[in-house]
Structure formats: structure tokens, C-alpha cells
Amino acid sequence: MSLLALEALHVSYGGIKAVKGIDVTVDEGELVCLIGANGAGKTTTLKAITGLLHPAAGRVMYAGEEISGRKSFEIARRGLALVPEGRGVFPQLTIEENLRMGAYARDDKPGVAQDMERMFSLFPRLKERRAQTAGTLSGGEQQMLAIGRALMSRPKLLLLDEPSMGLAPLMVEKIFEVIRAVSSEGVTLLLVEQNARLALEASHRGYVLEGGTVTLSGDAKSLLGNPQVRQAYLGE
């Protein structure tokens, strides 16, 4: 059984039908990516999964249970974490406080403290600046913080929205290293990316979104070799 399944999902956003009946599944332990151009409905899909938007039709199933229509804090407490587009760190909280908020729904203090140290060893830059406010960080550092914050909840499913957006190439590489590491630890990931090559190279499977519908899907390797994908998204 899949951990996450979108069934004929329709989502409207500001009067526009942004997602028009997509079926997507993510199995436990998988790294799946959604690629597509601007406005294809990728971010809208993630918002519908996390309860920030409510689907117009269709269902979001998570761990065998329908979660569409629930509030986002309830969904988050079931082990589903989103790293939002534009990172969404709390600019006036310190790095430590941001990470603590990631673990808001957890009660085991020693576990949280342990995970905090784990995040600091994963992102040494954050450790150096732990008492600074997040607004003073660079874009890449904020992205690390946003990922670290999401991991602090010990998610079963981690959703990433455009993690490479606006970052320097070196930083993008570092972020994708982290994504692969997280995936190899057994966390299930759904990755939304405009950088199709990077996303497909890191993923097991992929879906191509176009105008709110899934036009192609399959094995990441075969998508990388697909002439249509190569032409439209890999710039060849």
C-alpha cells in the first residue's frame, strides 16, 4: 500500500483550476519527484496535500486514511512535513527556536535535544549561528534551516517545494546531498522541482505535470531518457 496517494485530485486556486484530476502515489521509502514548468500545478498539489488548500474534488490518502479537508496542523501531527516554497523560516526567531518549532508536536524532550544536535552536525553552519535570528541567514542557510526544521518533526513523509530555487549552484549541490542522505535513512520524500535534471537524478520515480494534469510518469531513469522530457525540461 502506498504511503501517499492522490486520487483524481482537483484543486482550484484563486478561481483557476490549477490541478485537474491527477493520480500520484508515493510508496514508503521512495523518493518521488514532480517536475513541470511554472504554473503546472506543482505547488498547488503540495498545498492540497498539507491542508493549506482544500481539494475541489478527489481525495488525498495518507497511510490508508483520507486527510483531505483536515486542517494543516492536524496533518502535520500525523508525520507529514512540508518545506515550503520560499523556505518560510520564522525570520525573527533564532535558529534554535525555529528548530524547536519543527518539533512542536513532539513530547519527548531528550529525543528533541538529540535531533537538534543531529541537525547541527548535518548543517554545521547552523550550529555556528544557533542564537542568531533566521532572518540574518543567507538564502541557502535558510533552506538548510527549513529542511532541518521539517526533519525535527521526525516525519514519515517529507515534502519539499522547490528546494533549489534562488540558490547558488554550490548550495544546490549541498541541498541535494542532504536530500539523498535523508532518503537513504528511510524517510519517504516527495520533491517538487523546476530543475528537472537534478530532481530526476536524485529520484526513484517521477511525474511530469503540465497544465494541471500528469502527462508522463515512470521510472526516473526512463524519464531522463525520454525524448519529450529531454526536449521540454532538460533543454536538449
Added chain:
Amino acid sequence: MALGYTMVYGIIQLINFAHGEVVMIGCMTAFSVIVALAGSGMPPLVIVGLGILAAVPVCMAVGYIVERVAYRPLRHAPRLAPLITAIGVSIILQHLALLVWSRNVIAFPQIIELKLFHLGSSDNSAAISNVQIAIILVSVAMMAGLLALVYKTKIGIAMRATSQNPLVAGLMGININNVISFTFVIGAALGATAGVMVGSYYGIAHYQMGFLLGLKAFSAAVLGGIGNLAGAVLGGILMGLIESLGAGYVGDATNVCFLNQFLPGFNDVCLASPESSLFGSNYKDVYAFIVLILVLVFRPSGLLGERVGDRA
């Protein structure tokens, strides 16, 4: 009291004009309890303590209901709508209080015997009363408690997180509705305590007292930098100083007899009432608002306010 304002503003960017009424209700509730117990022979401190204990939950309930009924439905409305609602809520609360406690000015029973402590040796030196000392101590304690709550506890951090980005706060598993309710309840509890202090300081209570108090606390919060807790306390202290010193010195400076030395024409008035002045302590309230206007003109972010441009 400015603390309550600033706190609610800081979290949801709403000027809660009904806060003054919460203070008034706190004052009135404590009044009822104190009057009821005054003859019971309990020690006065215990009675005042019970008054506060009664006022706090009543105000918390009021704060919760107001948020739930009046503000929550408007959370996504343009900012003007909740502002107008706040004024409406304040009128409703005033008239509820009118129904319960009548429209008379009620004398707050002075059950704690007033003792003056002189700072100098003579009886004319600056003096401070035991009630004033108690008020200062309680204010300091509230300030410390609030700072600890907002900066050290998980719910406090969640309050700040919610104020910065409610959507993402929801993604963290934070129930923002609970956090906002909690903010209102704490703000109201502070208001209740403030109400009891105001009542025991001035010795009177009236169903419309909240209005002026509210405006003054708002001025104090703006002076200190709205949304900033330390600023609210600083603003409150400065506002108090400005009021008393302003009333005192400007009063002396515009004393009719004093003016008579430079400007003829005040002679008759000076002879008739040598104590009167043009802008004396009757104008006390004016100084608060002059300050508010000056702050808004020259430093809208307040003394300790963060510049809005700092947001990343």
C-alpha cells in the same frame, strides 16, 4: 495594561480597542468581590487577593469569548474590519457593565490602610504609598513572567512563530487558533490585574473608565514601540512621568499669578484664585495624547520598536 495591548497586537497585528473595557470589567469584578468580603473580617490583603483571583478568570473568559465571537471570523478580512469590530466590542462591553454595575461612579473600598513612606526626612518630601509599592512590584512581576513566557516556553515561541507566519506555523503542527486564543486570554488576565491595580490606586470605578484607560495604554504601547513587551513597560512608565510632571510643571508655568508678572490682565484672576493656572492638572490627560501625536509624527515605530524594514 499596555502590556496586554502590545501582546495582542504583537501576535495578530490587531489593535484591541476593547482592552480598556477588559480592564474595566476586571476592576468592577474585583470591586464586587471586595465589597462582598469587606465585612467578613478577613485580612485585607487576602480580600484583595481574592478580588484579583475572581477578576482574572472573568476577564480571561471575556477575552476568550471576544476573540472567538468577534475577531476569529474576521481573521482574513481587511484590517479595518476587526478594528471597527473592536470599537463595537468595546461599546458592548461598556453597556454590559452598565447593566451589571449601574452607571454610578462606585467608590473602591480602601480596605488596605494607606501608609505613606517619605523619601526625605520632612513630611513634605516625595512620598510613596504602600499601595503604589504593591503596584510597582506586581507590574515588575507581570513583566518578568510575561517575558519568560514569551521567550522561554514552547507556547511562547509558538506565539511568536504564529505572529510571523501563521501558515507555516500550522505546518509545524501548531494549532494557531489555540495559540491566538491563549494570547487573548493572557492579555485579558494582565488586563484584569491592571484593573484591580487601577481601582485600588484611584479608589473609584466607573463603567466608562475603560475608554480613557484604553487610550492611554494604547499611547503608552505606541510610545514604547507597539509589539514590544519591554517597550510597553517603558512607555507606561514614561507616560506616567510625563503626565504627572507635565501637569505639575506646566501647571506652575502657566499659573495665573506667575503669568501676571509678564502679562498684565491676569491680575483679577490672580487675586481671586492665586492657585489656578491655565494648563494645570486638569489637563493631565492631554499630555498623554500630545505625546502620542509627537511619537506618531516623529518616530512611528516607537522608542524600542523594530523597524518594519528589518523583516527578511
